[in-house]
Amino acid sequence: MPETLKLVCHACGQANRVPRDRLAAAPKCGVCGAPLAAGKVAELDPATLAKAIRDDLPLVVDFWAPWCGPCRQMAPEFIKAAAALAPAVRFAKIDTQAHSEVAARHRIQGIPAFILFHKGREVARAAGARPAADLVAFVKSKLAA
Template sequence: MRVVCPHCKSVNNIPQKESYKKAVCGKCKKSLLDTKPVELTDTNFDEVIVNSDIPVIVDFWAPWCGPCKMMGPNFEKSATNFPLKTLFAKVNTENEQNLGARFGIRSIPTIIIFKNGKEVHRASGALDENTLNNLVSQLI
């Protein structure tokens, strides 16, 4: 399966397994098991979404948004539960207004889940960690 490195954004082909003890990027040699959400911009968004065979969970947020700040830690904790099962990503709508407009983001935070390059689910409003985990589990 194709997986985008969370560090250098290069595409890696790795065998699909139930779990992984080790997985390293072929380009930057850093761990693909790093579950920290990646920052997406107008320049790398399409490349990451299209080149990920695993679902990509994107949090559209802004730094001034209270509910976004509340959900941020939940989003990061949830990411640790799905290494190489999903890629968690964030889009700062303050900096990336084109992406916000392109996806019709009317309220933040909004989570959009992409599978095979297509949007498969959308949820607006701050989600707690359990709700986010359940949502992701249903869609992987």
């Protein structure tokens, strides 16, 4: 029997089971039909983020705010990194201005800030705008450790 992964749909928050060997086949949510590992960056709300950080796939979260210049500069690079690491790693972002309680819970002191989560725990964090290649290397180095 193939190994299955638990993935929370970033669109509707529903938990899904996906066979690991089907990740590259563009799995979709069983409830809403949204792609589960398409290499896109999802904007999450606090409730969905709380569920998604416990997924079986690593999740990189960008803590950002609309008024932050470096955050806006980083957005296209974050999108490139998401595409480069798909489907093995998922990417999401959360607006710290709209959801300041999430920023406080995760001890965000400056933005943009990136936290790599895997199976419910924080694996690593980084801060500051950076090229996509640097973010990809950061994620790969932390997951290899």
